[in-house]
């Protein structure tokens with residue numbers, strides 16, 4: 634099991650991380666403050682502080698082999714791993730520092746995309762989160778979409794200052810609460826044991842493993858920037874944060 638600090642406290646920027654394995658691209662940890670790429674959200678960047686005081690850049694974060702660990706990627710492409718790693722062995726504890734400005738931007742965009750799926754209650758076929766911007770693809774058959782109207786609806790949800798909470802639920806608990814499934818915008822996967830549900834006030838509830846802000850107000854000004862047709866029934870809706878302050 635991964636101790637996903639990025640899920641239990643998405644505002645945590647620094648943590649001690651025991652090394653559980655070496656990898657061709659970096660090091661493996663079970664306890665991680667770095668979010669591993671997944672669900673359309675990029676892996677975190679940052680720095681890894683060794684006991685020697687050396688600071689190694691973490692270029693990105695992915696799941697390790699078998700997804701039971703987190704891989705902190707410490708080299709770019711085919712570059713060699715940093716020399717300082719030679720003094721490190723499994724069992725050592727290092728201190729991880731995430732690139733908070735970038736992560737916080739991802740958290741704001743990610744939460745805004747949940748709200749976009751409220752404004753556009755259609756099946757989501759894809760999505761991507763970037764720094765200060767993101768997109769969702771929707772299965773929508775009919776009619777043009779109005780950018781200005783969508784922006785206004787999205788901004789109203791942001792300004793509603795809705796709290797964002799998480800909850801873990803088992804298949805059995807899910808079965809015992811059929812009303813929960815009815816209110817959910819995305820159906821949780823079955824058979825995985827436990828599912829993490831992310832609730833935004835009384836406006837959205839869906840299974841999600843990503844990182845979110847604590848209140849929608851933290852998203853700040855947001856706009857629907859572009860709506861593209863990607864195939865007959867596929868609309869790609871791009872949003873952008875208009876303010877990059879509040880870090």
Ligand SMILES: [Zn+2]
Nearest residue numbers: 743831841843
């Ligand atoms: Zn999410």
